[in-house]
Amino acid sequence: MSMRVTFLGTSGAVPTTERNPSAILVNREGDRLLFDAAEGTQRQMMRFGTGFTISDLFITHLHGDHVLGIPGLVQTWNFNDRDDPLMIYTPRGTGDDIDTLVHAVGSQPSFPIHITEVAPGEVAVRRDEYEVRAFRTDHDTNSLGYALVEDDRKGRFDREHAEELGVPVGPKFQQLHAGNPVELEDGTVVNPEQVVGDPRPGRKFVYTADTRPSEQVVSMAEDADLLVHDATFADDRADRARKTAHSTAAQAGNIAQRAGAVRLALMHVSSRYAGDVSPHLREAREEFDGEVFAPDDGDIVEVPYPDE
Secondary structure, three states, X not given: OOEEEEEEEOEOOOOOOOOOOOEEEEEEOOEXXXXXXXXXXXXXXXXXXXXXXXXXXXXXXXXXXXXXXXXXXXXXXXXXXXXXXXXXXXXXXXXXXXXXXXXXXXXXXXXXXXXEEEXXXXXXXXXXXXXXXXXXXXXXXXXXXXXXXXXXXXXXXOHHHHHHOOOOOOHHHHHHXXXXXXXXXXXXXXXXXXXXXXXXXXXXXXXXXXXXXXXXXXXXXXXXXXXXXXXXXXHHHHHHHHHOOOOEHHHHHHHHHHHOOOEEEEEOXXXXXXXXXHHHHXXXXXXXXXXXXXXXXXXXXXXXXXXO
């Protein structure tokens, strides 16, 4: 199963000619989940060919560079005669504000919109094979991060050993892999644990949006396959990061290292750096042993399974 992450907006609060503010589209085997929707998100969708079809929108907080794209998206969906419902998840206490944004275009949407307030520690979405969990972040407003966490997968089926035990090729293989014992013609019972390995972990995608360094992020990002972390500033503006409730790239690298993440994406880069993210990359790599990158708008990242 594929998990594809498209970075629609990677800038800080102020857009640049190269970067739009925050928006990330995650396509997990056809489930299309949008995390934040800054002004211009719909244009980024057109520019990078993702299309407008999304089922769920996860809002981290109500600063404009994370939500001002909602009215435009709603209007475009109206023009396109959307029928499918849209689920919006937002921090506890902000549902009325999101409803105001939804209706900012002055008309009732032509499709159902369901707004759900979420608190830290709650599961926003539970579906077959994965869930999206909300966690607390340390910003200067009511804010959340989100983690898409897949269920463990079945262990690998040892076909060769199954045949050695006398299991005939066919339906009994599937029964064993599904966790059910099978009886052979001579009355011998073969149990799943004889031919199926230990469960294999699924993938984990973690998005912090705006935050100071946080122990909650370390905990939620444990063994993350992709951690997308606030890296608004380089070390030259560490004081500014602290005062504005953001992180430096080095702090993001330290969080990723402590969490045991596999890859770290540096997001929300301040327009002060005029597109030169080399200090961010250098400083994060001094803290983190894994792969570090600073995505450009339009970059697409595939998230593989841990055992691939």
